[in-house]
Amino acid sequence: MKHLIFLPGASGSTAFWEPLIAQLPAEYTTQVIAYPEFDHAPKHPDVYDFASLGNYVLAKIQQECIVIAQSMGGIFAVQAALQKKDLVKGLVLIATSGGIDLSPFHVQDWRNAYQSTFLQHPNWFVKTQVDYSLQLNQIQQPVLLLWGDCDPISPVAVGHYLKQQFHNSSLHIVQGGDHLFAAKAISETAEKVKDYLMCLEQKEV
Template identity: 60%
Template sequence: MPNLIFLPGASGSTTFWNPLINKLSHAESKQVIAYPSFGEEPSQESVYDFASLSNYVLQQIQSESIVIAQSMGGIFAVQAAIARPDLVKGLVLLATSGGIDLTPFQVQDWRTAYQQQYLNYPDWFMASQIDLSQHLEKIRIPILLLWGDQDPISPIAVGQALQQKFPQAELHIIHGGDHAFAEHYAEEVAVHIQQYLTHFNFQV
């Protein structure tokens, strides 16, 4: 039975997932991974750049899992799926870049606002530019893509591009959803995730 692993976005807020977790009926393991130096999480010497944070996240995945990831967390989720296909059995990606170049899309720059809003925000995280586009076709697991139609940070066109790149992906739109729709529309998001888990016979 795969675990459900939740990855926050760039804010590092683990409580972001609480409304959704409370709506998911499955009683098996649900794990939220906190990022060192983000939010209330203390720093660790082993985490000092994007690559070491990615490795830290990967080390937290110790058994077969479905990884549910918000925004920048989607990059870690995709990297984990590439590195450990034996453990990552499914992905649910919400409002993320997924590691593709967002230059062709008219996206709102979130970095400056986040740096002003969150104290002690790691500078190296702001400067990271990750391109995984050449690897996405290698990910052969079922992927659920969820996007809000009122999200200037990751517009629907990004989700549509990812749907084309992943071999086995399905895109659903949350009407009225902004970048934080997983928190604000938790009940609707939970329905999509339950259907995804049931359809692919993930007995979690």
């Protein structure tokens, strides 16, 4: 299980992952999935809305792997854990901001700022209302939850909630971390991911 799949957030930025990947063990192969029509990725004839984008991402998962997802990318990670249990052996969810009902957590609405910033992006992430809350307890794979304590988009309370929903999860909070801490507090993020990967390897022995 030496393959890592990285899923961007709603920006679609594949470059977001480069600093983290550089600090992870070299023996792991990495695959960063680009979303068609996001961050200069070309269109794809089979991708035209959020559901078809999810199917596109799932189709890219073709071997045993750990899925590492930022923000709204966590929706696809959860979807993959539920639908490709034989291949997805674990999840790392970073500042997840979708896939559950966030209304109880008084989160900052990111949608207007997102649409103003990413004028050329499709609005699929903005419009989606997918909710996997009732299915989270079906996920048996080990889950690492990484959250920043200064994140108004996905507050720490969301991380605590998800920890309660997953059967096998751990939560680490990055002090001073905002919504993009994985590309800023790189060393701390990398250490937690490496510890998680090492634990998985030990369980395989």
